[in-house]
Amino acid sequence: MIKAKELTKMYDKGYAVKNVSFELSPGKCVALLGPNGAGKTTTLKMISGLIAPTKGEVKFSEKKGGDIRQHIGYLPQHPQYHGWMTAVEFLVYVAQLSHISKKEAIKQSDRLLKRVGIAEAKNKRIAKFSGGMKQRLGIAQALIHKPKVLLLDEPVSALDPIGRRDVLNLMEELKQETTLLYSTHILSDAEEASDEILLMHKGTIVESGPLHQVKKQNQIDKISLRFTENMEVYADQIANMETVTKTEVKKQVLHVHVNNIHLAREQLLEKANEEKWPLLQFEVGQTTLEDLFMKVVNEHAMEDNL
Numbered sequence: 522m523i524k525a526k527e528l529t530k531m532y533d534k535g536y537a538v539k540n541v542s543f544e545l546s547p548g549k550c551v552a553l554l555g556p557n558g559a560g561k562t563t564t565l566k567m568i569s570g571l572i573a574p575t576k577g578e579v580k581f582s583e584k585k586g587g588d589i590r591q592h593i594g595y596l597p598q599h600p601q602y603h604g605w606m607t608a609v610e611f612l613v614y615v616a617q618l619s620h621i622s623k624k625e626a627i628k629q630s631d632r633l634l635k636r637v638g639i640a641e642a643k644n645k646r647i648a649k650f651s652g653g654m655k656q657r658l659g660i661a662q663a664l665i666h667k668p669k670v671l672l673l674d675e676p677v678s679a680l681d682p683i684g685r686r687d688v689l690n691l692m693e694e695l696k697q698e699t700t701l702l703y704s705t706h707i708l709s710d711a712e713e714a715s716d717e718i719l720l721m722h723k724g725t726i727v728e729s730g731p732l733h734q735v736k737k738q739n740q741i742d743k744i745s746l747r748f749t750e751n752m753e754v755y756a757d758q759i760a761n762m763e764t765v766t767k768t769e770v771k772k773q774v775l776h777v778h779v780n781n782i783h784l785a786r787e788q789l790l791e792k793a794n795e796e797k798w799p800l801l802q803f804e805v806g807q808t809t810l811e812d813l814f815m816k817v818v819n820e821h822a823m824e825d826n827l
């Protein structure tokens with residue numbers, strides 16, 4: 522439906538986004554995931570037509586001439602409202618900016634306020650809205666011209682748990698009827714609402730695909746151990762075992778990545794038994810998408826500190 526080809530944005534300090542290519546299929550909900558500064562907002566702005574790419578292009582498959590923006594609804598990261606306006610006044614105002622007649626604008630506003638679940642607040646001043654209600658109103662505004670694709674920039678990151686749940690539920694409903702691309706730096710939000718992810722790091726896409734596939738591809742067998750004492754001694758010993766590919770300590774837990782889970786488990790348990798390791802925890806599992814995300818974020822932070 523939407524094809525981004527080698528999208529690139531350069532500012533004075535360098536690339537904000539570099540050679541980003543992906544395709545959005547109809548009816549999919551895709552999370553654009555990445556730490557702060559990864560290039561998510563810049564990518565969304567280029568797709569929505571708000572800023573021009575330095576290089577690359579965005580194509581809309583169903584576009585038969587005209588402006589691509591008529592097919593795209595966009596919710597910015599920090600939407601600005603006139604607090605004195607009511608919800609319905611705001612939507613009618615936005616609709617009229619999209620050249621919709623006043624009669625149609627009122628009709629659309631009523632429909633959309635119902636659609637996003639804040640119809641009872643239609644005549645309430647926006648200044649009195651909660652964060653979740655403001656985001657719902659923002660989503661209604663993005664839908665006013667019946668776009669085929671909805672772009673949401675960090676729609677839930679700034680919300681409290683109730684507002685977050687509210688908006689995630691709405692996104693879940695909306696993905697039945699529209700293609701959705703939303704950015705987030707919160708992994709659980711991406712895991713909860715999306716079918717596919719695009720993981721950004723320093724302006725490029727480092728991982729992409731259906732969530733289950735990305736998870737599977739990045740899963741590594743690991744054994745997590747917690748000791749009552751002397752973890753460093755055992756960590757060194759374990760790191761030298763032939764089935765072990767990597768060890769790392771997080772929050773007093775030693776995570777051991779292995780290439781043969783059955784053999785590694787056997788060897789570790791044998792050693793633990795023989796040498797009477799002071800074990801508190803022994804857990805066999807796999808690395809998660811969160812591990813991958815943290816790896817990307819940490820690499821990013823380390824490079825920045827160099």
Ligand SMILES: Nc1ncnc2c1ncn2[C@@H]1O[C@H](COP(=O)(O)OP(=O)(O)OP(=O)(O)O)[C@@H](O)[C@H]1O
Nearest residue numbers: 532533537555556557558559560561562563564706
């Ligand atoms: N107008 C601009 N002028 C110069 N640099 C910019 C501009 N907009 C963005 N950048 C830089 O481009 C990079 C990507 O920024 P962007 O806002 O797209 O990231 P992001 O992933 O959306 O981050 P956040 O989650 O913090 O919003 C950052 O280093 C940012 O400082």
